[in-house]
Amino acid sequence: MSFLIDRRNFLKASTGAFVLAAGRRTLADAGEVRLAVLSDTHIAADPNDRFRGFSPHSNLKKTLDQVAASRFDMLVVNGDLARLNGQPEDYLQFAKYLDPLAAQMPLVVTLGNHDDRKNARAALVKRAGEVQPVEQKLVTTIDTGPFQLVMLDSLMATNIVAGQLGKSQRAWLAEYLDEQGSKPLIVFVHHNPDPEGDAALVDAERLLAILRPRKSVKALLFGHTHFYAYDKQDGLHLVNLPAVGYNFADGNPVGWVEAAFRPQGAALTLHAIAGETRDDGKVTMLDWR
Secondary structure: OEOOOOOOOOEEEEOOEEEEOOOOOEHHHHOOEEEEEEOOOOEOOOOOOOEOOEOHHHHHHHHHHHHHOOOOOEEEEEOOOEOOOOOHHHHHHHHHHHHHHHOOOOEEEEOOOOOOHHHHHHHOOOEOOEEOOOOOOOOEEEEOOOOEEEEOOOEOOOOOOOEOOOHHHHHHHHHHHHHOOOOOEEEEOOOOOOOOOOOOEOOHHHHHHHHOOOOOEEEEEEOOOOOOEEEEEOOEEEEEOOEOOOOOOOOOEEEEEEEEEEOOEEEEEEEEEEEOOOOOOOEEEEEOO
């Protein structure tokens, strides 16, 4: 994997479709979908919680200030919302930060290994997206017009580091992708799809076997590693998102990604707020297969 290496419309949600507040243009007219993409926020009930010298609460507040200063079509938080084991109080704090922005733009979340499915669903009442009929999983989809977004659930068990989609979710995914035909799709999942990693997605190869041959799937975005990197397999872009809460190694950025999805590709802008910040503002361009 190589490191990823220099902008915003405001939407309101209405029955699964999104309409621009200014001019009432649809996203299909705009041809571009702009997302603020966060991962691994790790918010604890205690606002003073720290880890590796970082304050996840301060990092999230700084990140959301940057997001609020621009105009995005959607806000995505890709798993590990909570600090350690997904306590109800963790999500109350998380919702306190996110709810003001969720009133302005659709908020979509996935779940990671430090989340608790029941507690998250109870507290995060302003989530957007259509919940899909996958048993014991929180799977959502959003039709933005130009793109279909698929938010998978890789939470196997709270505070167990590895993740798993499971047979029923994989079967649903394959069928759903085929039903969408040639419409471009972007897939999100918390765990990294490393077939060799003990702490990664245990059914990673099965997931990639679903995504790689379906050319309508353009990119898979994931977190979990607290590392910012990029790879490509058979034209499928694999984007490893940085963490908002803290990094695992001093040489890695802490921050979020501004993603502009366009008909022919995407522009990913790194916003490094802490850790290694030398690549702050750098852009990686993706060309769709």
